[in-house]
Amino acid sequence: MSNLAPSVQLNNGQRMPTVGLGTWQALKDQAERAVTDAIDIGYRLIDTAFVYGNEREIGRAINRKIAAGIIKREDIFVTTKLDSRHHTPKLVERACRESLLKLSLDYVDQYLIHFPVGEGFVDYLDTWKAMEKLVDVGLAKGIGLSNFNAKQIDRILENCRIRPVVNQVECHPGFNQKKLIEFCRKRNITIVAYSPLGRPIPAEKWPPFLNDKIVQDIAKNHSKTPVQVCLNYLLHLGAIVIPKSVNRDRIAENFRCFDFQLNPDELKIMDDYDTGERLITFPGMCNHKFYPFNDEY
Ligand SMILES: NC(=O)C1=CN([C@@H]2O[C@H](COP(=O)(O)OP(=O)(O)OC[C@H]3O[C@@H](n4cnc5c(N)ncnc54)[C@H](OP(=O)(O)O)[C@@H]3O)[C@@H](O)[C@H]2O)C=CC1
Numbered sequence: 543m544s545n546l547a548p549s550v551q552l553n554n555g556q557r558m559p560t561v562g563l564g565t566w567q568a569l570k571d572q573a574e575r576a577v578t579d580a581i582d583i584g585y586r587l588i589d590t591a592f593v594y595g596n597e598r599e600i601g602r603a604i605n606r607k608i609a610a611g612i613i614k615r616e617d618i619f620v621t622t623k624l625d626s627r628h629h630t631p632k633l634v635e636r637a638c639r640e641s642l643l644k645l646s647l648d649y650v651d652q653y654l655i656h657f658p659v660g661e662g663f664v665d666y667l668d669t670w671k672a673m674e675k676l677v678d679v680g681l682a683k684g685i686g687l688s689n690f691n692a693k694q695i696d697r698i699l700e701n702c703r704i705r706p707v708v709n710q711v712e713c714h715p716g717f718n719q720k721k722l723i724e725f726c727r728k729r730n731i732t733i734v735a736y737s738p739l740g741r742p743i744p745a746e747k748w749p750p751f752l753n754d755k756i757v758q759d760i761a762k763n764h765s766k767t768p769v770q771v772c773l774n775y776l777l778h779l780g781a782i783v784i785p786k787s788v789n790r791d792r793i794a795e796n797f798r799c800f801d802f803q804l805n806p807d808e809l810k811i812m813d814d815y816d817t818g819e820r821l822i823t824f825p826g827m828c829n830h831k832f833y834p835f836n837d838e839y
């Protein structure tokens with residue numbers, strides 16, 4: 543069996559691994575170690591963002607692996623994101639170049655608008671037009687969205703020259719996003735599931751879909767762990783998963799989530815954990831006209 547996770551084809555022809563490493567709150571030295579470990583374990587997708595403050599260390603880890611001949615640049619898929627302070631069209635390329643400089647990369651595989659709300663009431667359609675130019679000049683292989691709702695996605699699609707490849711959103715068994723996944727599937731946009739473990743912080747306060755005996759039993763049936771069951775469920779829904787960890791054992795555990803299949807009864811049990819309630823609401827943005835989370839999806 544290959545040591546790598548399966549990949550999916552995006553609407554621009556790029557292939558994107560279905561399991562990646564999240565890095566929010568991975569502190570600088572932790573992030574470098576975690577990315578190094580992750581590449582050794584078989585991860586070929588790394589998710590970061592301008593605002594995570596760890597692009598430099600992540601770039602260092604990736605470039606060391608390239609220099610050592612362990613991977614080639616084209617073997618690894620790097621996503622980073624435009625932060626809300628840089629939505630003004632003339633700032634978009636500058637922000638992307640700054641991320642690339644920190645990452646020490648010539649291009650990113652995917653550049654996302656992190657959140658539809660930008661400082662200064664910029665319309666995300668104008669931001670999108672500047673994002674398209676990044677593809678034209680080769681700074682990003684693909685461009686996409688994060689935290690956009692269905693209406694906002696359609697508004698982009700009705701006005702774009704280059705289609706978004708993904709929408710990266712909160713997605714875990716407690717908030718499974720089935721409606722948004724289906725909406726995006728019909729438009730050939732892939733969902734990337736962030737906080738796929740429901741952010742089990744602190745570890746003793748695990749959500750029921752990781753903690754309940756019934757999930758532990760499902761895990762035992764497959765000689766897997768509840769975390770692997772949770773991630774496998776999201777893969778089954780058609781999402782790409784980007785669990786974050788800075789612990790080598792957990793990084794390895796999270797990766798081995800793709801090599802088994804839940805049966806229909808087990809899938810039904812996981813479906814029933816959906817509460818329809820978000821964990822992550824970006825409350826500071828909620829009065830803005832482009833705030834995405836007033837709609838159901
Ligand atoms: N686009 C956006 O707006 C957002 C994007 N993201 C992206 O998605 C990624 C993942 O989401 P995130 O919010 O970090 O939440 P996750 O659901 O990935 O949970 C991360 C937490 O779970 C712990 N953890 C990881 N693996 C295990 C395991 N096997 N067993 C027990 N605990 C575990 C981690 O601790 P430890 O490190 O100690 O293992 C960390 O505290 C982010 O890191 C970021 O890259 C996240 C939120 C918003």
Ligand SMILES: O=C1CO[C@H](CO)[C@@H](O)[C@@H]1O
Pocket residue numbers: 566591593656822
């Ligand atoms: O991507 C991110 C991780 O989640 C945070 C919210 O809890 C966001 O602020 C940040 O943009």
